[in-house]
Amino acid sequence: MESKDPETEIHPLKNEEGKAAAAAEGKGTAAPGAGGLPRKAGRLSRWRTAAFFLSLFLCLLVVFAFSFIIPCPVRPVSQKTWSRSYDNAATYPFLALADVDGDGVQDVLFAFQAAAGHLDHHRRSFNGSCPEAGLASPCAFVAAHSGTNGSTLWERPVGEDLLLMDCTLELTNTPACLLIGKPDFLAALDRRTGQALWQQVVDFGTNSTILSPLLKIPDINKDGVSDLLFFTSTGGKVTFLFCSGSDGRPIGASKVLHLPGCRGHLLHLTKSGALYVLFYSVTTVYAYSVEELFHMVLEDHHSTALKEDPHWELTIDRTTHQLSFLSTGEILSLAEVAKKAGASLLVARSGMLELVDGQRLGSMWVTDIPHIWREPVLGSFYPDEVDVLIESQVSPMRKKVLMVEGASGDIEWEVELLSQEDNPRAATLATADHRSAFLFWGLYPENTNGTGSSEEPRPWQPQKLYLFHPSLPNVLLEMSNSSEAIVAFEGVLFEHSRHACYVLLTGPQAGSPPGNVGLLKRKLKEDVASSRVIWLSRLAQDSDQNIRDRFYRMRYRSLR
Structure with a gap:
């Protein structure tokens, strides 16, 4: 340590510069080519710079071509x-x-x-x-x-x-x-x-009624295409027929089931992958596996696409094919609450609503709702739940619209409206907050705030469309009206997660004297902007325009 130069310790960089200078002097007689290394490095650096800017130019040219020269698809x-x-x-x-x-x-x-x-x-x-x-x-x-x-x-x-x-x-x-x-x-x-x-020409029988819907079932004739099953009703008999999905030809002969008073049917898939057709009459639900129906048509079939569910086979009465539920009364409709295997079943009767486990067939809840008017509509009152909109008849010209919680069967919200017999079924649209906007028809009783009155709709009064969202339970929006007879009504997102609209089909129905048939599409936001706000209970801090603005900004989402 003592031998080190103190100057070197204090100024190390200065010492290195001195050494470099001395080395340069000592190499004054080096080969001529040695002094060219810095010049070659400089040329290489310039080439690299040129390559970088050339690449950048080409990238910009490609972006320009795709952005302006090549046209984008026209939306x-x-x-x-x-x-x-x-x-x-x-x-x-x-x-x-x-x-x-x-x-x-x-x-x-x-x-x-x-x-x-x-x-x-x-x-x-x-x-x-x-x-x-x-x-x-x-x-x-x-x-x-x-x-x-x-x-x-x-x-x-x-x-x-x-x-x-x-x-x-x-x-x-x-x-x-x-x-x-x-x-x-x-x-x-x-x-x-x-x-x-x-x-194909198919003989449905004299005076028979086609039962909706037509059912799509797995490929049973093994031609690579899903097949069809449909039912017709005549008196107390239900006739069924399997048809090929590839050309419509019958598969086997038609067969008959004795189901007095059959009103409709539903195709249900169990968690084990077995398909069952549930028929409902005025008071009874019957169950037949598709495998059993096909066996009735072709006794020697060996289809592997069809099977039966062991639990269902133990639950179904083998003599009558009936299923037993807790609720009683006239059956109005039978529906699934979701499109998946083992989905729960919703049974709507004249005075009760029951949710049944779609796999175990046990009752999940039963709610008394007097005078249920028509088939329930499914939506989401609470986020990510399946809830139920019910219309019940209070009097010949009045109805209640109720929201029933799907998890418990509790009634969460209701409003009373004046109604007419031709009020169409309600519709729902899924919103971005994982709830639903509900659309239903009627006439709000102006002088009662929905608490009951002798006011009745006059024949010339048009039916009006109302919009409700669970985020604003104290508000209804009264939107458009229709004085024409409404044959069909649907709420729909015309584009993925946007363009929320509704469609109306109006006019005389087939079998009536002809007239003017109208098909109408309206964007929901247009009606919201000009809607009338109805306060079921007034909140002082909100104005009518604030409510319209909240509905106008509401975003929708597609479920598929």
Whole structure:
């Protein structure tokens, strides 16, 4: 340590510079090429800089090309509202929403009955009339209208009369509409073009009633396409028939079940993967496995797509095929609360609502609700729950709208409205807060705040549409009204998680004298902006405009 130069310890960098200078002097006689190394390094650095800027230029050029030169896909601009009308026509209570033209916007499919001279005031000319299709006039048509502007995508005559239409199925990888009509036929249309995929003559029997819905079942004839099962009712007998989904041909012969007073049916999937058809009459629920029904048609079948659930087989009465529930009274409807295996079953009776475990078949709760009027509507009063909207009849011209909690059966909210017999069924739209907006029809009694009055709706008064959201339980929004007879009503998101609208189908129904049939789409926000706020209980800090603004800013979400 003592031998070190003190100057070096104090100024180490200065010492290194001195050494470098001395080394440079000592190498004055080095080879000529040695002194060129710094110049080569400088050239390399310039090349690297040039390469960097060239790469940057190419990247910017690509971005420019994709942003301005190559056009982006044109997003369809949806009209806020549109309407279409058909003269000298009558309509059916079938209304379906599906993306027909592949533009990402839901389109509207419906059916009507008209003579050869019917006219849609906003349609272009379409080929096809009753005589051209070999049908007597008037005949039944199916039409698809664009969800963006209501223009006619396709329209075609399908039969003399239409008994059932279901546009939710997919056959041979093709989205299809299944039709049952007269003269007795079963047909499948390509939902995108309206062209027939196949059509079969099927004998439904004299004076028979087609039971809705038509059921899609697993492939039982092993041709790679899901098959179909439908039911007809005549007196106390229910006839069923399996048909191929690929061409509509019957699979085996039709068979008969003795189910007096059958009103409807439901296809239910258990957690073990077994399919059961639940039939309900006035007071009784019957259960048959699809495997058993197919065995009745083809006794020697060896299908592996069908099976039975051991627990269900122990619960079903083997003699009568009946299921026993806690609730009693006239059965109005039977529904699943979710589209999944083992989903709970909701039984609506004239004076009770019961939720049944869809796998164990035990009662989860029973709630007394006098004079239930029609089939319940499912939605979410609480976030991420399945709750139930019920309409019950208070008097011939008055009704209650009630919200029943799905988890407990408790009544969480209610309001009383004046009503008419032709009030359509309610609808729901899922909102971004994982609850639902509820849409229902009626007439709010002005002078009673919903607490009861002798006020009755006069025949000329139009029915009005009301919007309710659980985040504002003290408020109703009174929106549009309709003086026409409403045949079908749906709430729908026309685009994924946006463009919340409702669709109305109005006019005389098939079998009545023809008149004007109207199809209307309205954007919900447009009605919200001009709506009237009804306070069920007043909050001083809120104004009517604040309420409208909150509903106007409400966001919606798609469930699929």
